[in-house]
Amino acid sequence: MRKLQQQDARLYSSFRLPAVLHQVLLCETEEDLCQIDAAQAPLILGEGSNSIFLTDMQRPVLRYIAKSVTETPEANDILLHVEAGKNWHELVSYTVSQGWWGLENLALIPGSVGAAPVQNIGAYGVELTDSCVYVDFFHWDSQQVQRLSNAECLFGYRDSIFKRALADQGVIVAVGLKLHTNGTPKLSYKGLDHLSADCSVREVYQAVLQVRRSKLPDPQVLANCGSFFKNPLLTVEQFTALTQQYPQIPAFPQADGQIKTAAAWLIEQAGFKGQRLGDIGCFELQPLVLINYGHGTAAQLEQWMNRIIATVQQRFGICLEPEVRMLYER
């Protein structure tokens, strides 16, 4: 295990607010994890593309950086056992280069494989749960790895057991994924619907890259954490009431009967698109993405976020919930 002291938090979060991380622990094996003092409640971090440090952190920050990939062919499927430190997009690109189906719609999502089950990453009609067979989780209490099946992970919209009962209980060390040598493209999303039903996995992947690059800011250029808020889930009654006043409100009916609407639309209607407070603002092409234009501060971010939440609440009666993880010690 490597221990790094007094780290610049801007290197550990794609939102790049200034802060200091007192100690960063880089672990690569279960033996490393067994040496950790769980009483210190280390904060688990992947690549920080969904995490924002609002203050300096005394609490140790732990990264699990092992990143091997093991492939097991099974008839028309491939089972991949991927360690948590692997970069997600690198993994997707590799699987597409092999002609395997399953992850192509999830190309270019920043971050690590270990973080992917935490919020059940999703894009363009596909979620991690669609290919995830198991997650290996090291528990601080038992000092052992438990294999959780897909059902045991309790995946939901940007949600899983790792955000709930297992939050702060341990570390995801590996993820098992099932991919297919023969597949059918998932083209329901409107940016992909120009592709033909017999297109290749590479064509879907290329189209996803193109749509994402045209709409989303590159975090290397403009500091951001992607969608800042979750898309709200409404009851049919709530939604019907809103359509009386706002007939254009977007609707994405869910399997459980709820209706998902677009947080980006609500924020745009509330007048925040392209607006900013100091160096924090809403991206001009996609207002759901909050940007740190260079010298943004935690105070500005909190003020801006609260202003958006209050305005959307007042106008639509909908309470926006952050999708990003905000970390602070006060």
Ligand SMILES: Cc1cc2nc3c(=O)[nH]c(=O)nc-3n(C[C@H](O)[C@H](O)[C@H](O)COP(=O)(O)OP(=O)(O)OC[C@H]3O[C@@H](n4cnc5c(N)ncnc54)[C@H](O)[C@@H]3O)c2cc1C
């Ligand atoms: C430009 C941009 C676009 C994005 N687009 C999408 C998108 O389309 N869909 C989507 O779902 N997300 C999207 N995101 C959000 C982000 O990419 C995902 O949440 C990603 O999974 C974060 O990975 P990370 O390694 O950076 O996680 P981090 O920010 O480091 O951590 C996120 C969470 O995972 C936990 N975690 C990380 N590693 C482990 C581990 N090994 N064990 C246990 N817990 C762990 C952390 O404790 C934290 O709670 C986007 C972000 C950006 C910047």
